[in-house]
Amino acid sequence: MMEITSADRFEIRNFVSELWQRIPPHARCGRVAVATEMILAVQIGADPAHIVKQAEAYYKSYDGKGDYRMKIANFISKGCYDDDPAAWMPKCRKDTGGMNPTGALERARRQRLEYEAEQS
Numbered sequence: 001m002m003e004i005t006s007a008d009r010f011e012i013r014n015f016v017s018e019l020w021q022r023i024p025p026h027a028r029c030g031r032v033a034v035a036t037e038m039i040l041a042v043q044i045g046a047d048p049a050h051i052v053k054q055a056e057a058y059y060k061s062y063d064g065k066g067d068y069r070m071k072i073a074n075f076i077s078k079g080c081y082d083d084d085p086a087a088w089m090p091k092c093r094k095d096t097g098g099m100n101p102t103g104a105l106e107r108a109r110r111q112r113l114e115y116e117a118e119q120s
Helices: 006-022 031-043 048-061 072-077 093-099 101-119
Strands: none
Touching: 006 031, 006 048, 031 048, 031 072, 048 072
């Protein structure tokens, strides 16, 4: 892991500010967490400019579709900035698995109904 100097932290803070300007307002949450994850990503060798570019593309890929979006801090911490952009968008809501809160609720409801049917 590479050591981050105070000058590096200042530069990373500038990248976080740039990222904040590029992503939609509804996605702007947890700025401190985003900065922390950005520092950790840079420590393991990620390019902050690449992260900003990919995060912007990630949010544009969901623009107007109303599907689940990962928080930006999670996007960085999971290393999604290195993923193929085609992997970000599920083909349909059923393909999202655990990422889709509606799908998780539906699975839980089905499991409860199956359990109740077994108990009867």
